[in-house]
Amino acid sequence: NNDVLSKHFEILKDELATVVLIWTWPFGRQFDLRSCSSLYNITGCRLTSDRSQYPKAHGVMFHHREICHNLPSLLTIPRSPLQKWVWMNMESPANSPRLPGPASLFNLTANYRRDSDVWVPYGRVVEASNDDKAFKIPNKDKLVCWIVNNWNDSFWRVKYFNQLSNHIKVDTFGGHFGRYLSYRDYFKTMSSCKFYLSFENSIHKDYITEKLFNPMISGTVPVVLGPPRANYEEFIPADSFIHVNDFKTPQELAEHLTYLDQNQEMYEQYFTWRKHFVARRSDFGVEHACRICDHIKQHKGYRVFKHLNTWYWG
Structure with missing residues (x-):
């Protein structure tokens, strides 16, 4: 019955x-x-x-x-x-x-x-569970990284990268550079970088993709190129990322990243948000x-x- x-x-x-x-x-x-x-x-x-x-x-x-x-x-x-x-x-x-x-x-x-x-959205920053609060910054052996497949010389992100890479070493991966990464190696590589270029392929309101959330999940500081800072701050804490618009030139940004590389305490402040929150992909x-x-x-x-x-x- x-x-x-x-x-x-x-x-x-x-x-x-x-x-x-x-x-x-x-x-x-x-x-x-x-x-x-x-x-x-x-x-x-x-x-x-x-x-x-x-x-x-x-x-x-x-x-x-x-x-x-x-x-x-x-x-x-x-x-x-x-x-x-x-x-x-x-x-x-x-x-x-x-x-x-x-x-x-x-x-x-x-x-x-x-x-x-x-x-x-492509991802969210949500309240951390007790397990998440045990976060430790992963070991780093690279300064700046970028993983990219979709390359177009007319993209703003490509033009910005070309200028930035004149002033700081960027470890590059992905289809465009002939350095393919498996899914597992993708996150492993990302977490080994102090900074990751979270550069969107086009600039539109609220268009903030996994290119931002993946490094946040991986324990890497995203350097973003996309909509204005104010738009990012509607989604994620203001002290969790670096925006290219905060600098007059790519050279200035490169100098700032070099400075943070030499000042561990300042670098670690970009992870203060992890005491209370965690990033998740949709x-x-x-x-x-x-x-x-x-x-x-x-x-x-x-x-x-x-x-x-x-x-x-x-």
Whole structure:
């Protein structure tokens, strides 16, 4: 009897759940569809990638990269007035083709921008657990490091690096430099550097990626090139990073990094935040789907997002 009741309960729970359909796997990366509860304490949600479930779905997550060149086919799909279509994208406007087609196709946005409906940043600084508070700065045998695959001479970060490297030694890794690193070696290498060049490939509001959070997790001081300092300080403590904008020239920055290298006490002040906080990376795709589901479950009002192109690309 208990088994029968348990089975009925599971069926009822499934019928009452908010259903979110992942239209395509973002960048083809699959994830565990049952992890909302364990990862984010989000219950009452059911994720699926089975398009036959489309009529039952309360929400559909569309990843920008897979639909941007195929919008006409979406317009032919019958659609319930109650179903929420969610535009999901984590690439910057500079790396995302504009969307052709109607201005009011989507109901909600899921993005790294704080003013999106479902906000999922690339990472977060959160309160440290007792285990995290035992942090020690890793041993260092390199001063400045940069790991980069995507190289373009017109990128501001490339121009800045070319000038900076005239004044200080930068240990370089990644595809562009023909020094590939495995996933394990990536973090091991990063933690062996005193400073890491957390240079974004394009400059946009709130576009602060894993290039910042990886060194913070690894016990390395990020030197950031991206949106203004004030924008970074909305996400992370002001004394946890160095911003290139704080210096008039790359040479001045190089001199400051050299000075910190010779003053251990000053260098260690960049880790004061670790007494209370720890950095975490977001889980790409699955976190978006779970938080989309939670949002749809809690917000039943009518909603349409008009002028996506104006909002995102300006």
